[in-house]
Structure formats: structure tokens, C-alpha cells
Amino acid sequence: MEKRVTFKGWLLPLCLIAPQVFISAVFFFYPAGQAVWQSLFIPDPFGLSSQFVGLENFEYLLGDPYYRASFVTTAIFSTLVTLAAMIPALFLAVMADRLVKSAGVYRTLLIWPYAVAPAVAGVLWLFMFNTRVGVIAWYLGQLGYDWNHVLNEGEAMGLVVVASAWGRISYNFLFFFAALQAVPRSIIEAAAIDGARFWRRFFTIVLPLLSPTTFFLLVVNIVYAFFETFGVIHTITSGGPQQATTILVYKVFSDGFVGQDLGSSAAQSVILLIVVGLLTVLQFKYIEKRVHY
Amino acid sequence: MATVELDDIKKRFGATEVIKGVSVDVADGEFIVIVGPSGCGKSTLLRMVAGLETISDGELRINGTRANEREPMDRDIAMVFQNYALYPHMSVAQNMGYGLRIKGLPKAEIAAKVRDAAELLQLTELLDRKPRQLSGGQRQRVAMGRAIVREPSVFLFDEPLSNLDAKLRVQMRLEIRELQAKLGITSLYVTHDQVEAMTMADRMIVMNEGRAEQIGTPLDVYERPESLFAAQFIGSPSMNVVAAEGREDGLHLGDMVLPNPTGAHGTVMLGLRPEHLSPDPGGPITMEVLLAEPLGANTLLHGRLANGQSFTVSLPGVHRAGHGSQTLRLSIPPDKMHVFDKKSGRRLG
Ligand SMILES: Nc1ncnc2c1ncn2[C@@H]1O[C@H](COP(=O)(O)OP(=O)(O)OP(=O)(O)O)[C@@H](O)[C@H]1O
Ligand SMILES: [Mg+2]
Numbered sequence: 329m330e331k332r333v334t335f336k337g338w339l340l341p342l343c344l345i346a347p348q349v350f351i352s353a354v355f356f357f358y359p360a361g362q363a364v365w366q367s368l369f370i371p372d373p374f375g376l377s378s379q380f381v382g383l384e385n386f387e388y389l390l391g392d393p394y395y396r397a398s399f400v401t402t403a404i405f406s407t408l409v410t411l412a413a414m415i416p417a418l419f420l421a422v423m424a425d426r427l428v429k430s431a432g433v434y435r436t437l438l439i440w441p442y443a444v445a446p447a448v449a450g451v452l453w454l455f456m457f458n459t460r461v462g463v464i465a466w467y468l469g470q471l472g473y474d475w476n477h478v479l480n481e482g483e484a485m486g487l488v489v490v491a492s493a494w495g496r497i498s499y500n501f502l503f504f505f506a507a508l509q510a511v512p513r514s515i516i517e518a519a520a521i522d523g524a525r526f527w528r529r530f531f532t533i534v535l536p537l538l539s540p541t542t543f544f545l546l547v548v549n550i551v552y553a554f555f556e557t558f559g560v561i562h563t564i565t566s567g568g569p570q571q572a573t574t575i576l577v578y579k580v581f582s583d584g585f586v587g588q589d590l591g592s593s594a595a596q597s598v599i600l601l602i603v604v605g606l607l608t609v610l611q612f613k614y615i616e617k618r619v620h621y
Numbered sequence: 622m623a624t625v626e627l628d629d630i631k632k633r634f635g636a637t638e639v640i641k642g643v644s645v646d647v648a649d650g651e652f653i654v655i656v657g658p659s660g661c662g663k664s665t666l667l668r669m670v671a672g673l674e675t676i677s678d679g680e681l682r683i684n685g686t687r688a689n690e691r692e693p694m695d696r697d698i699a700m701v702f703q704n705y706a707l708y709p710h711m712s713v714a715q716n717m718g719y720g721l722r723i724k725g726l727p728k729a730e731i732a733a734k735v736r737d738a739a740e741l742l743q744l745t746e747l748l749d750r751k752p753r754q755l756s757g758g759q760r761q762r763v764a765m766g767r768a769i770v771r772e773p774s775v776f777l778f779d780e781p782l783s784n785l786d787a788k789l790r791v792q793m794r795l796e797i798r799e800l801q802a803k804l805g806i807t808s809l810y811v812t813h814d815q816v817e818a819m820t821m822a823d824r825m826i827v828m829n830e831g832r833a834e835q836i837g838t839p840l841d842v843y844e845r846p847e848s849l850f851a852a853q854f855i856g857s858p859s860m861n862v863v864a865a866e867g868r869e870d871g872l873h874l875g876d877m878v879l880p881n882p883t884g885a886h887g888t889v890m891l892g893l894r895p896e897h898l899s900p901d902p903g904g905p906i907t908m909e910v911l912l913a914e915p916l917g918a919n920t921l922l923h924g925r926l927a928n929g930q931s932f933t934v935s936l937p938g939v940h941r942a943g944h945g946s947q948t949l950r951l952s953i954p955p956d957k958m959h960v961f962d963k964k965s966g967r968r969l970g
Contacts, residue, residue, distance in 0.1 A: 512704070512706065514702045514703075514704055514706035515706045515707075515708060515709075517671075517673050517693070517700075517702075517706065518700070518702060518706040518707075518708075518767075519708070519719070520673070520692075520693045520694060521671060521672075521673075521693045521694065521698060521699060521700050522694075522719050522720035522723060522767070522771070523694040523720050523723040523724060523771075524694070524719075524723050525692075525694065528723065532719075533708060536710040537709070537710060539710075
């Protein structure tokens with residue numbers, strides 16, 4: 329039975345939702361409104377006045393090859409980060425789930441990376457791969473591989489992807505692990521008796537039963553790759569080399585705060601907002617159909 | 622198409638021994654019911670046969686060859702679980718065909734076999750539904766269907782009816798039994814319900830605390846229980862058990878003297894089934910009736926003997942006795958008296 333509370337007046341319910349509304353208003357609607365407003369202006373070079381230009385900022389952006397390149401970079405980056413954060417997490421969770429004895433210890437150890445802030449993670453990875461002092465870069469050099477993410481675009485992308493995905497593996501692991509533990513044991517046993525061995529069971533029974541979790545993590549990880557990887561990119565590559573790792577969010581920052589083009593930066597934020605909104609709607613509309621609740 | 626032999630099978634979880642050595646030879650096509658109270662190890666025993674638990678000691682032979690180390694998929698068995706364990710993301714047809722798909726049968730053949738099984742179980746209309754769209758009874762049938770399409774050599778059932786209502790349980794009980802007889806597949810069936818055990822079993826294993834108290838046909842167990850436990854577990858209402866003193870002239874129960882069919886001496890436990898007692902003005906047993914339960918076809922009279930021990934009698938038809946205290950004289954034929962050793966609980970004579 330579902331329990332519903334019915335309120336008599338309107339004052340109490342109003343008070344109950346007020347904090348939520350207040351927080352949304354202050355931290356989301358107000359800045360979003362500001363961004364939309366600003367995107368319609370171009371400030372003068374000294375930032376003393378601004379001129380209304382309508383949709384010109386958008387027009388300019390959509391025609392800008394750098395901006396379009398940033399779109400592609402973002403697509404590649406977020407796909408790679410999502411995959412790199414989810415597949416190892418799932419694999420580790422499956423292994424931990426098979427473990428009977430020390431699963432607890434294993435789980436605790438795996439959670440630690442999540443406690444590391446993205447920017448710190450960035451610095452950590454940067455040190456390991458630093459072209460002059462990095463341990464891993466040095467080892468790679470010993471093996472005859474000349475690592476240089478400062479110049480090589482592919483290596484730069486690889487490094488920011490790994491550094492961004494690394495901490496997320498813990499987070500995803502926790503969800504996958506919990507979901508695996510919730511799969512009824514008798515269903516797995518029934519499949520074993522039906523003749524399916526471990527990996528067959530995994531792909532035909534376990535994975536489909538995990539789909540609500542997988543779907544949720546997919547959305548969360550894509551949003552993470554879009555918005556929260558700024559610190560990693562800023563510390564490791566600052567968007568370079570040659571914009572190779574400049575994702576949309578990073579471009580908002582570099583155009584707005586470094587380039588001081590606030591109008592364009594605001595317009596980019598608005599586009600970003602629309603893109604993420606669309607992405608989420610799309611995900612829920614199409615992928616959810618394949619999810620078995 | 623298979624025999625199953627359990628040879629002194631034991632199971633330990635850590636230091637605790639849960640199954641303390643069970644041996645039984647199941648003949649081809651036989652329907653064996655494992656019955657016992659909760660926690661006695663029925664499921665554990667069945668799961669060892671299925672390969673879902675390792676066997677700590679002893680040998681399991683399927684069709685005469687050792688199967689201890691075989692994986693569940695290599696034992697040619699099918700199992701019906703208490704919660705049915707249907708695959709929630711698959712349709713009924715996919716659930717039933719899963720095992721065949723794993724075997725790599727062609728699609729057309731799978732479809733044909735699933736259709737046949739569905740017809741047998743009256744599931745044809747439901748083939749496209751998901752498990753969550755089915756009633757408990759229908760799910761139970763699908764679980765059965767999933768077991769039979771694979772044509773295994775052995776069926777294992779772990780309390781498959783315990784989630785159904787009483788009426789459906791009776792119906793499904795018959796259906797399972799008919800189906801098994803038709804297919805002739807060797808079956809092991811776990812239940813804690815002694816009525817299910819009595820009505821379904823070719824032979825039953827009465828289990829208690831990890832031991833097989835008795836293995837035999839339902840009537841054997843009813844008429845000649847080998848232990849106090851089996852005597853009290855099988856039969857409803859359960860058997861009256863009273864302490865008695867064996868002497869030359871008979872069994873003494875306080876002032877009452879009954880015949881002594883086994884000639885036992887010293888203190889023994891005497892078992893008398895409520896339905897075997899009959900009113901007899903000159904009978905040796907005197908009972909004070911405290912409560913009557915009219916069940917329609919018969920009446921249960923609850924009361925106590927002169928020494929205070931509680932006692933139950935089942936009399937045919939409606940019996941007007943019982944409100945307020947009233948004494949009743951009873952007798953019992955000597956061949957219906959069961960005498961057990963006081964210490965070991967084993968049957969005497
Ligand atoms: N994995 C396990 N680890 C430790 N003890 C266990 C384990 N599984 C079962 N047991 C113990 O073994 C005993 C028998 O359990 P089992 O499940 O076989 O009982 P059962 O006869 O099927 O009971 P029920 O009628 O309640 O299903 C119980 O005392 C239980 O606590
Ligand atoms: Mg059980």
C-alpha cells in the first residue's frame with residue numbers, strides 16, 4: 329500500500345518545498361537566467377558597457393570551426409570517460425561479488441580513489457606521466473616509448489580520460505557491487521542448472537538484471553564527463569595541445585575568463601545547457617525502453 | 622531414466638555438521654519426498670544433489686557414476702525453486718527455452734518443445750508474458766515447464782507449493798504427481814508438509830536434525846514408525862505419546878493397565894494415534910475431556926489422562942462431548958500400539 333499524506337492548508341506544504349525551491353532558484357535558475365541574458369550582449373573591451381546584439385553570439389559560435397571541433401572533442405572525451413569509468417568498475421564488481429571472504433576489505437580499498445578531488449587526481453596523474461620527472465613516463469622511455477602528452481594530442485586525450493575516469497571507477501563500482509548483490513541467488517542457480525556457465529550467465533542473466541543501475545550510471549557519468557572534469561583538464565593539459573582536450577565546459581572557461589569574451593562564453597553555457605538537457609531526455613526516452621525494471 | 626544413490630552423505634558448514642550421514646538408493650522413476658521440520662537440512666541435502674552445495678563427505682552417484690565433483694550443468698538435472706526463480710527479464714517462452722538455447726538447439730526445435738510443454742501445463746496463452754504478469758500458480762507452472770522441456774534425468778523440487786493457497790496446493794500436488802508419473806522422471810521433492818509427503822511420495826525420507834529418521838512408503842511410516850520423531854511428525858493430529866511402565870501383566874499408565882504387545886520391561890514411551898482410539902465403556906484408558914473440535918467428518922476431543930498428561934482422540938462423525946469436564950473410557954487394538962525406547966526413541970518390537 330502506498331502511503332500518501334494529504335495536507336489541509338497550503339502553508340505547511342509550501343514551507344516543506346520552500347528550501348528546495350530556494351536552492352534551485354539561487355543556484356540554478358538565477359545563474360541560468362543571467363547566462364541567457366548575457367548571451368545576448370557583447371561587452372566592450374574594457375568591460376565598462378555592453379551592447380545588445382540579439383542572437384549574434386550564437387550565430388558566430390556555430391560558424392566557428394574551433395567551437396565545432398570542441399563539440400567533437402567533447403563527444404569523444406565523454407564517451408571514453410564513461411566507458412573507462414564503467415567497464416572496469418563492472419569487472420571489479422563482478423570479481424568482488426564472486427569473492428566470499430575478503431569482499432569487504434576489497435570494497436573498502438576500492439572506494440578510496442573516490443575521496444580524491446578531481447583536480448588532485450589530475451595532479452597525481454600529471455606527476456606520474458610528467459615528461460621529465462614522471463615515473464611512468466620514465467618507464468615508458470626505458471621501454472623505448474617516447475611519452476609526451478604536451479605535444480601528442482592522442483596521448484593528451486588518453487591521459488585526461490584516464491585521470492578523469494580513475495576516481496569514478498570507485499563510485500561506479502559501489503553501485504554495480506550493490507546491484508550484483510541484489511540479484512537473487514536462486515536465479516543465478518537456476519541458470520547454472522539450466523546449463524549456463526559463468527560468463528554466459530553474466531551476459532544473459534546478470535547484465536540484463538543490472539540494466540537499471542547501468543542506465544543510471546550512464547547518465548550520471550556522462551554528466552560528470554561534461555561538467556566535472558574541468559579540474560583534471562585544467563591541471564593536466566589546460567585544454568591543449570592545440571585545443572585537443574578543450575571540451576565545451578573548458579572552452580566556456582577559457583573564452584570567458586581567459587579570453588574575457590563574456591558574451592560568447594555565456595552563449596556557450598546556454599548551448600551546453602540545451603545539449604545536456606537533450607541528452608538526458610534522449611537517454612530516458614530511448615535507452616529506458618531497453619531497461620527491465 | 623536415472624537412479625540416484627546417496628551414500629553416507631554429510632555436509633558441514635565450518636564446524637557445524639548439518640547433514641549427518643544420509644544414505645538412500647532412489648530407483649529409476651521413483652518419487653521420493655524428503656520431509657521434516659524447518660532447519661532439519663532438507664534443502665541442503667537437495668542442493669547437494671543439485672551441485673549447488675559441495676558434499677563434505679560421502680558419495681553421490683547418478684546413474685551409477687560418482688557425481689560429487691560434477692558442476693550443476695553436468696548433472697542432467699532440473700530444479701524447481703520455492704520462489705520459482707524465473708528470469709524476470711524474459712518472457713514465459715524464453716524462460717522455458719533458456720536451457721535449450723544454452724544447449725544450442727535450433728530455434729524451431731526449441732519453439733516446438735516449448736509449445737509442447739506449454740500445452741501440457743496449460744500455459745499456451747501465457748507464452749508471451751513476463752513473469753511479473755503472472756499469478757503465483759502460473760509462475761509455479763512456468764517453473765515446472767522450464768524443468769520439463771529440458772527432459773532431464775532427475776527432477777528436484779524445493780518446497781515448490783509453499784507459496785500457494787491451500788486449494789491451489791492440493792490441485793498442483795495432483796498435477797505434479799500426474800506429470801511425473803507420465804514422464805517417468807526420477808524425482809526428489811522437499812516439503813515440510815506431512816500431508817504433501819503422505820499423498821505424493823512413493824517413498825519418503827523423514828528427516829530430523831540432519832539425519833534420516835526413517836525411509837519408507839507413506840503407509841509403512843504411518844503404520845510402523847521406526848522412531849518417536851517419525852511417529853509424531855507423520856499423521857494428523859499427531860500421535861499421543863505417554864510414558865508407561867512395562868511389567869509382566871501389561872503396560873502401566875498410572876492406574877491404567879494396557880496390553881503389552883512387545884513384552885517390554887521398564888519405562889518405555891507408548892504411542893497411540895488419536896484415530897485408533899475408540900470409546901469403550903470397559904476400556905482401559907480413562908480420559909477427562911476438556912475441549913471438543915468438531916471438524917464435520919470427525920471430532921477431535923482434547924483432554925488429559927488421570928496423571929495429567931494431555932491426550933487427543935479423533936472420533937468419526939459429530940460427537941457431543943466435551944463442554945465442562947466429562948470422562949470418557951477408551952480402548953485400542955494391541956496391534957495399533959507403538960512402543961519406543963525411552964532413551965533412544967527407537968521402536969521396540
Ligand atoms: N550457508 C550456510 N552456512 C551455515 N549454515 C547453513 C547454511 N545453509 C544452511 N545452514 C544451516 O543448515 C541447517 C539446515 O538448513 P536447510 O536450509 O537445509 O533447512 P531446511 O530443512 O531446508 O529448512 P526449511 O524447511 O526452513 O527450508 C540450518 O540449521 C541452517 O542454519
Ligand atoms: Mg529449505
